[in-house]
Amino acid sequence: MKLSIKASLSLLLGLLVQANSQVNxxxxxxxxxxxxxxxxxxxxxxxxxxxxxxxxxxxYVDKNGKPIxxxxxxxxxxxxxxxxxxxxxxxxxxxxxLDALFENEVIxxxxxxxxxxxxxxxxxxxxxxxxxxxxxxPNQTNFGDIDGDGISENFNLxxxxxxxxxxxxxxxxxRFEKIDKNNLExxxxxxxxxxxxxxxxxxxxxxxxxxxxxxGLKLLWIPYYEAEGIDRWWELGFDVVTMQPGYAWWAxxxxxxxxxAQLSEAASLSRLFGMGIELEFFGASHPVRRNNAQRYxxxxxxxxxxxxxxxxxxxxxxxxxxxxVSKEPTIRRLYDDLYAxxxxxxxxxxxxxxxxxxxxxxxxxxxxxxxxxALIDGKWNTNPKSSYAKLILDGQSTELTFDLGAGRLVGxxxxxxxxxxxxxxxxxxYIQLFVTNDAYSDNYxxxxxxxxxxxxxxxxxxxxxxxSQPVFAKKMKLIINHSLTNRELAIDEILLFPAVQNLWGKYxxxxxxxxxxxxxxxxxxxxxxxxxxxxxxxxxxxxxEKDQFFQTIGIHFLRGNSQKFQPxxxxxxxxxxxxxxxxxxxxxxxxxxxxxxxxCKDIEITVSNLGDSxxxxxxxxxxxxxxxxxxxxxxxxxxxxxxxDEKNIELTDGELSKTLGDKASVRWYSIFDWxxxxxxxxxxxxxxxxxxxxxxxxxxIQLWDDIPGVKFNQWSIKRPLIITxxxxxxxxxxxxxxxxxxxxxxxxxxNDKRSIWMHYTAQIEARFIxxxxxxxxxxxxxxxIEVLKEGKNIAQDKSYTVYPLxxxxxxxxxxxxxxxxxxLSTNNAISPWDPxxxxxxxxxxESTQITLDLTGTHLVSGARAHFxxxxxxxxxxxxxxxxxxxxxxxxYDWIRGGETMEHVLPKKNSEMPAFHYNHITxxxxxxxxxxxxxxxxxxxxxxxxxxxxxxxQVIPIFDKIN
Numbered sequence: 009m010k011l012s013i014k015a016s017l018s019l020l021l022g023l024l025v026q027a028n029s030q031v032n033x034x035x036x037x038x039x040x041x042x043x044x045x046x047x048x049x050x051x052x053x054x055x056x057x058x059x060x061x062x063x064x065x066x067x068y069v070d071k072n073g074k075p076i077x078x079x080x081x082x083x084x085x086x087x088x089x090x091x092x093x094x095x096x097x098x099x100x101x102x103x104x105x106l107d108a109l110f111e112n113e114v115i116x117x118x119x120x121x122x123x124x125x126x127x128x129x130x131x132x133x134x135x136x137x138x139x140x141x142x143x144x145x146p147n148q149t150n151f152g153d154i155d156g157d158g159i160s161e162n163f164n165l166x167x168x169x170x171x172x173x174x175x176x177x178x179x180x181x182x183r184f185e186k187i188d189k190n191n192l193e194x195x196x197x198x199x200x201x202x203x204x205x206x207x208x209x210x211x212x213x214x215x216x217x218x219x220x221x222x223x224g225l226k227l228l229w230i231p232y233y234e235a236e237g238i239d240r241w242w243e244l245g246f247d248v249v250t251m252q253p254g255y256a257w258w259a260x261x262x263x264x265x266x267x268x269a270q271l272s273e274a275a276s277l278s279r280l281f282g283m284g285i286e287l288e289f290f291g292a293s294h295p296v297r298r299n300n301a302q303r304y305x306x307x308x309x310x311x312x313x314x315x316x317x318x319x320x321x322x323x324x325x326x327x328x329x330x331x332x333v334s335k336e337p338t339i340r341r342l343y344d345d346l347y348a349x350x351x352x353x354x355x356x357x358x359x360x361x362x363x364x365x366x367x368x369x370x371x372x373x374x375x376x377x378x379x380x381x382a383l384i385d386g387k388w389n390t391n392p393k394s395s396y397a398k399l400i401l402d403g404q405s406t407e408l409t410f411d412l413g414a415g416r417l418v419g420x421x422x423x424x425x426x427x428x429x430x431x432x433x434x435x436x437x438y439i440q441l442f443v444t445n446d447a448y449s450d451n452y453x454x455x456x457x458x459x460x461x462x463x464x465x466x467x468x469x470x471x472x473x474x475x476s477q478p479v480f481a482k483k484m485k486l487i488i489n490h491s492l493t494n495r496e497l498a499i500d501e502i503l504l505f506p507a508v509q510n511l512w513g514k515y516x517x518x519x520x521x522x523x524x525x526x527x528x529x530x531x532x533x534x535x536x537x538x539x540x541x542x543x544x545x546x547x548x549x550x551x552x553e554k555d556q557f558f559q560t561i562g563i564h565f566l567r568g569n570s571q572k573f574q575p576x577x578x579x580x581x582x583x584x585x586x587x588x589x590x591x592x593x594x595x596x597x598x599x600x601x602x603x604x605x606x607x608c609k610d611i612e613i614t615v616s617n618l619g620d621s622x623x624x625x626x627x628x629x630x631x632x633x634x635x636x637x638x639x640x641x642x643x644x645x646x647x648x649x650x651x652x653d654e655k656n657i658e659l660t661d662g663e664l665s666k667t668l669g670d671k672a673s674v675r676w677y678s679i680f681d682w683x684x685x686x687x688x689x690x691x692x693x694x695x696x697x698x699x700x701x702x703x704x705x706x707x708x709i710q711l712w713d714d715i716p717g718v719k720f721n722q723w724s725i726k727r728p729l730i731i732t733x734x735x736x737x738x739x740x741x742x743x744x745x746x747x748x749x750x751x752x753x754x755x756x757x758x759n760d761k762r763s764i765w766m767h768y769t770a771q772i773e774a775r776f777i778x779x780x781x782x783x784x785x786x787x788x789x790x791x792x793i794e795v796l797k798e799g800k801n802i803a804q805d806k807s808y809t810v811y812p813l814x815x816x817x818x819x820x821x822x823x824x825x826x827x828x829x830x831x832l833s834t835n836n837a838i839s840p841w842d843p844x845x846x847x848x849x850x851x852x853x854e855s856t857q858i859t860l861d862l863t864g865t866h867l868v869s870g871a872r873a874h875f876x877x878x879x880x881x882x883x884x885x886x887x888x889x890x891x892x893x894x895x896x897x898x899x900y901d902w903i904r905g906g907e908t909m910e911h912v913l914p915k916k917n918s919e920m921p922a923f924h925y926n927h928i929t930x931x932x933x934x935x936x937x938x939x940x941x942x943x944x945x946x947x948x949x950x951x952x953x954x955x956x957x958x959x960x961q962v963i964p965i966f967d968k969i970n
Contacts, residue, residue, distance in 0.1 A: 035242050035282035040318020046248045046284075047195055047226065048136045050350045051082025052322040056113055062120035064332035065325045066135065067128060068347045071340065073333070075124045079347060080328075082136040084198050084228070084321070085113040096145045099152030099161075102176060109139055110183045114192075121191050136195035138228060139180065143200065144169040144212050170215035177219050196226035196247070204237030204244060217245025230286050230321055233274055238281055249283040250321040256288035256300050264420040264475035265296070265505060268303045272390040275313035279391070284319035287346075289327045292339045295513020299359075305345045306356035312390050316349045336515060337525030361504040361533050362386070365411045367486075372403025375429065375496070383408070388424040388501035389468040398426050398500035403490060408502070410484040411447075414564075414594035416533050417628050418443050418455070419478030419507035423486070425461055426469035428498040433469050435461040436497060437489045438730045438747060441474040443481035452485055454744045459730030459782045469500070477637055477830070478507035480562070480630050489747075506531020510556045510629035517549045533564050533626045534597070540568065540623050545616040548627070554912065554930055555607040557963070559631030563613065567596040568623035575622065576600065578614040583607075601630070635866045636961050637830045640695065640809030644857040647816035651675035651789070660696065662804045664710055665791025668725070668761060673712070675789045677815040677823065692728075692788060694779045695863060696795065696808040701737050701775045703797060707768045709779070710791035713752065718760050726785025727752065731766055735774035739864025739942070742778060746770060763791065776863065777803075807899075809861050820849035826958060827858070832874050833929060833958045847876050847958035849885070850948060858946040860960050865897065865942045870935040870963035871905060873946055876956040877928050885956040887911040892947035893934040899943050905936045931961075938965050 043049040052065055062083070067075035087105050114137065121135055144163050151161040151168070154175045161168040177197065184194050197220055201209055217227045226247035231238055233254040241249045253274030258266035278285055287304050291297045308316035322328065331343035348354035366380035374380075382397035389396050412418075421441055427433050438459040442452035456474035474486075484504075490497055506512060512531045523539030528548065530537075539546075565575040577600040578588040585606060591598035615622050642656065653659065653674045665673035676692055713727040732745035752764040777795060781788065795803035812825035831846050850856045877887045893905035912930030944962060948955055 037280060038282035039279050040315055041248060041282060041284050042317075043319060046319040048082035048319065050080050050320045050322065051084055051136065051138070051228075052080050052325040052328060053084045053086055054113060054116070054325045056085070056087045056108060058326040060326060060329045061123075062116050062325060062329070063123050064329045064343070066117070066120040067124035069332055075127045077347075077351075078124070078128060078131050079350060080322070080325075081131075081133065082138070082195065082321075083117050083325070085109055085117075085137065085139045086198075086200075087140075095143065096148045097142050098148065098150070099154065099172075102142055102172075105142070106176075106179055106183065109180075110187065113139075114184075114187065118188075118192060125191070131191055134191050134193035136193055137184075138195045138198050140198045140200045141173060141176065141216050144172060166211045166215060169212050170219065173212075173216045174219045177223060177225075181223060194225065196220055196228065198228045198230070199246070202230065202232040202252070203235040204231075204241075210244065213244045213246075217247075221245070228321075233270075234277070238277070238283065241281070241283075248319060249281075250286045250319060251278050251283045252286045252288055252323075253304070254288070255304065256290045256323075258300065264473060265299055265508065266303075267471055267473060268307065269471050271303060271307040272313055275307065275315055276391060278315065278318075284321065285315040287320060287322045289322070289324050291327065292331060292334070292342060295338075298338055298342065298513065301342050302345070302357060302359065305342065305349050305354060306359070307390075308349045309354050309356045311356055311387065314391070316352045316354055320350065338513075338515075341524070341526065358386070358532060358535050358537075359506070360386075361416055361506065361531070362535065363410055363502065363504055364413070364534065367408040367410045367502070369399075369401075370407045370409075372401040372406040372490070372495075375400040375402055383499060383502045386501070389426045391468060394468065396500055398498050400428055400496060400498045401488075401490075402496050404492075404495065405490060406486075406488045406497070408486045408488070410486075412482050412484055413534075414592070414597040414599055415445070415480055415482045416484075416504060417478045417507040417509065417531075417562075417630065418481045418484055418504065419476055419509070420505035421456070421474045421484070421486070422503040422505060423472045423474075423488070423499060424469055424501040424503070425472065426498045426500045428496045430496070434491065434494045434497050435470075435472075437491055438732075439472050439474060439489070440487040440745070441476070442485040442487070443479050444483050445479075445481055447482040452483075453479075455479055457730075457732060457745050457780075459728075460784075469498075477634070478509050478628075478630070507628070510558060511550075511561070511627055514550060514552065516627075519547045519549075521546055528624060528627050531626070531628075533628070535625065538566055538568065538623045538625050540621060541615070542621055543619055545614055546622050546624070548613040548615070548624075550611040550613075550627075552609050555609050556629075557607050558604040558629055560629070561602045561604055561611070562628045562630050563591070563600045563602075563615065563624060564626040564628070565591055565598040565600070565615075565617075566623040566625050568621060570617060570620045570623065572618045572620040573598070575615065575617045577602075577616075579604070580612045580614075581606070581608045582610045597625075634830065634961065635862050635868070635964050636828050636860065638693070638811065638825070639828045639860060639862055640693070640811040640825075641827060641858055641860040641960065642809075642813065643822070644859070645851075645854070647813070647821045649675075649814040649816045652814050652816075653810065656807070657805065659694070659790060659793045659810075660803050660806050660808060661792075662801065663792065664755070665712070665763065665789075667758060668712060668789070673789050673791050674810075674814050675787055676783065676812070677787060692781045692783060693811045694781075694793065694808055695811075695861075696777045696779075696793065696803050696806055697739075698775050698777070698795065698802060698806055701773055702802055703771070703773045704777075704795050704802065705769065705771055705798065706794075706796040707733055707748075707770075707777065707779070708794040708796065709748075709766045710755065710793075711764060711766065712789040712791070713762050713764050714785065715757065715760050715762050724785040725761060725787045725789050726783070727764065727766065728781040728788060729784045730782045731768075732780045733768055733770075734778045734780075735772050736776040736778070736864070737774055739776050739862075740866075743774075745780070809863075820847065820956075822848040827960045828860070829959075831959070833876055847956040850950065850955040850957060852950050852952060852954045855947060855949045856955070858948065858957075858960065859899075860944040860946065860962075861899075862942050862944070862962070865940045866962070867938055867940055867965040868895075868944075868962045869938040869965055870933060871895075871944050871946065872931045872933040872961045872963065873948070873957055874929065874931050874959040874961070875911070876958065877911070877930075886951045886953040887930075887932065888948045888955050889951040890947075890949040891932045891934060892949070893936070894945040894947070895936075895939060895941040896943040896945070897941060902945065903939070905944075906934045908932050908934050933963075935963070 068077045068079040148163040229246045229249045255270045307313045363384040387396040441456040455476040461472040514529045527537035567573045575591040579602045580586045591600040663672045731748040734742045736742045748768045750767045755763040794801045871893045892907040894902040896902045
């Protein structure tokens with residue numbers, strides 16, 4: 009099922025409510041539909057041909073497969089074939105499906121019900137069955153003769169479409185009457201189209217609903233998020249609607265987990281128009297997929313969005329079966345939680361690192377009597393009925409300082425802004441995140457900043473998300489710069505999310521331990537779940553599919569009930585690494601750190617506590633920021649950008665952009681735009697190299713902007729939410745970010761757009777200038793960048809890099825900095841919309857050069873690239889024939905690094921369908937003698953098939969382990 013977003017939610021809701029303002033309709037603001045109204049509690053889609061029985065869907069089963077309780081009470085029987093959804097079919101293909109429906113699919117449900125009855129007895133109510141109405145394409149002019157008049161039906165004619173639907177419905181019911189339908193009941197039909205377009209679908213839908221209602225049956229619709237028609241589904245004849253939130257397809261951005269506010273947004277829209285929620289699942293083998301599935305389930309709880317009280321549909325019965333039979337605790341737990349959700353009793357899992365000490369707040373006044381504890385109680389307002397405590401802050405700038413005890417891994421911090429005393433969600437100008445590893449020092453380092461807050465008034469607020477490479481810290485500070493015109497901010501929660509690192513979500517084995525088999529790698533330090541051993545010692549084993557590079561591995565201990573608390577640990581690898589360390593104790597917790605600094609495929613850990621009980625909370629990978637994360641690169645030949653930077657000189661050539669889209673301008677998409685990957689980058693980064701250290705006093709950026717007051721539309725071009733500048737003399741150490749806070753300087757007006765300058769004035773000495781622009785609107789378009797010294801532009805014709813590259817056309821192009829975002833696709837990620845897919849497709853005919861700029865010089869001993877491959881007759885992608893590496897200090901003089909043809913061999917993965925078994929992922933490594941370098945050139949020669957690449961890395965030599 010695809011996701012499509014047509015406009016911002018606020019605009020959509022305004023239009024929808026306005027369109028219905030004259031209608032007193034029972035469905036507006038009616039909340040989720042109830043099982044009594046719908047005639048079923050939870051229905052799941054059953055795709056024809058998926059292996060395995062349906063017992064784990066019909067009944068909730070224990071780990072041995074024994075039924076414990078009835079589970080899903082509705083089954084939507086489908087043939088997954090695009091022709092039936094929006095293509096051209098005929099009478100013969102409809103009859104083929106009807107034969108398969110009653111010879112196979114109905115029997116599958118019936119057999120599962122009979123098997124469950126052996127233990128559970130008769131179900132309280134019959135199990136509901138439904139199937140789809142095939143698409144009646146107006147392009148089909150020769151469907152076949154239905155009524156025996158010798159004339160083939162023509163779907164250009166509405167009456168012929170209605171005639172065909174009537175025949176199909178009658179044929180389904182006729183065949184159903186012939187079978188032994190004990191405990192089965194035909195509920196109705198499912199409309200497969202996910203949007204309703206007037207003049208194309210509307211007549212067919214109304215015709216189908218009329219026929220279905222004549223038989224006393226119902227019509228189900230499962231539209232995509234914000235689909236056309238959700239504001240008037242009842243007028244079209246639908247009886248029950250559940251909407252897809254689209255969250256399942258979202259992938260991490262810059263190392264952070266997807267923004268779950270999307271689920272609250274979808275829930276609010278569903279409540280507004282009387283719809284239920286579709287639970288979308290996309291596998292569970294990868295931790296990102298498991299996270300997304302868990303968030304769907306958790307948000308159904310009363311504590312969050314409460315849709316467990318309404319009608320629910322699920323997109324995949326096969327996925328649910330896989331959850332039930334899995335031997336991995338992380339996967340099986342999803343099945344147990346899904347059952348609790350369907351029963352209406354689920355409580356959300358702890359998914360963030362708890363902050364136990366309220367922050368110290370300075371710089372602003374707290375309005376009212378609420379305590380800072382409100383910010384760390386794990387509750388935030390998601391709908392108008394929720395009334396969790398919040399803190400209202402009035403001032404120009406607020407500092408919140410957190411004591412992180414023995415230390416936490418900080419890489420993803422989220423602030424939830426909610427409605428203030430004026431019942432308005434106000435957002436700040438920008439937010440900065442600082443950390444320090446010294447509990448007694450105020451010498452903080454800035455690691456992230458953002459001006460983006462997903463303000464969503466319909467569900468009470470929105471998150472600001474600050475992400476960085478994970479950093480170990482003992483204190484954390486947030487600086488929130490309020491709006492100059494609206495100083496009153498309301499915050500109801502601050503969340504320290506799991507930091508996504510090498511060990512996050514990895515499977516492990518423990519011997520003779522009490523634990524859930526999940527907590528040691530869930531990224532939650534200080535959580536409630538622990539792994540416990542009794543006396544003596546405990547053992548933990550970890551094995552990875554491929555070598556992982558570790559700088560430092562940390563083990564977090566808790567005191568638990570132990571009287572003695574002096575834990576220690578030994579870590580061993582198969583590469584002759586073995587070290588025993590005593591943990592550093594801080595009150596009731598402790599950390600043990602191992603400076604591994606090598607590639608490992610196997611790790612064994614032994615833990616002990618002076619003969620007393622042992623409590624281990626988490627195992628994490630800690631290290632300096634990889635030299636490649638977030639670094640720019642470029643392709644030769646390049647992708648076709650819509651408005652490109654053809655020679656990488658457009659922004660410093662001294663030529664201003666005169667008209668929209670001229671050769672002097674460069675453009676990025678800046679919002680969600682299917683299928684250009686899930687959503688836009690958080691920032692556009694531009695680094696200018698002045699060639700040597702120089703003093704400067706002003707930075708100016710020419711860009712395009714909508715004239716103030718112009719409504720948002722598909723061509724909207726907006727100046728950034730925020731522009732920051734930081735400076736470096738060597739390309740490695742950067743100053744804190746300075747914010748452009750001047751008002752725009754008008755250059756000229758062009759229709760409803762304006763060309764403007766944005767300025768920043770400062771007295772700085774630097775060689776490198778890093779500009780970060782947070783986009784808004786649909787597009788971000790730049791014309792020129794000037795760096796001034798006493799009025800002279802010292803940046804003219806200077807080289808620069810951009811990250812990500814200007815937006816290109818197509819699905820598998822690189823629009824989001826995919827090759828240096830630190831995110832590796834998995835071996836079963838073979839679709840560009842898969843949340844664990846992050847790859848780029850290179851040519852099958854010619855070699856591609858990718859030049860990576862590390863900005864500053866680094867000591868390295870090799871380079872590697874990560875690829876996805878599979879048989880050419882299935883995936884159309886192979887590992888390259890040769891990977892050849894070169895290095896350079898200046899980008900002009902290149903030194904040979906070496907080449908390789910070696911890569912991993914295929915290995916089956918049981919989660920994927922059979923035709924995907926041989927898809928594999930792996931690195932190709934080139935090692936060379938250690939050297940200082942700034943540029944790495946990856947020369948990739950294809951093997952007569954496209955090359956799918958998703959990450960560039962170097963093998964660094966670190967002088968110190970953090």
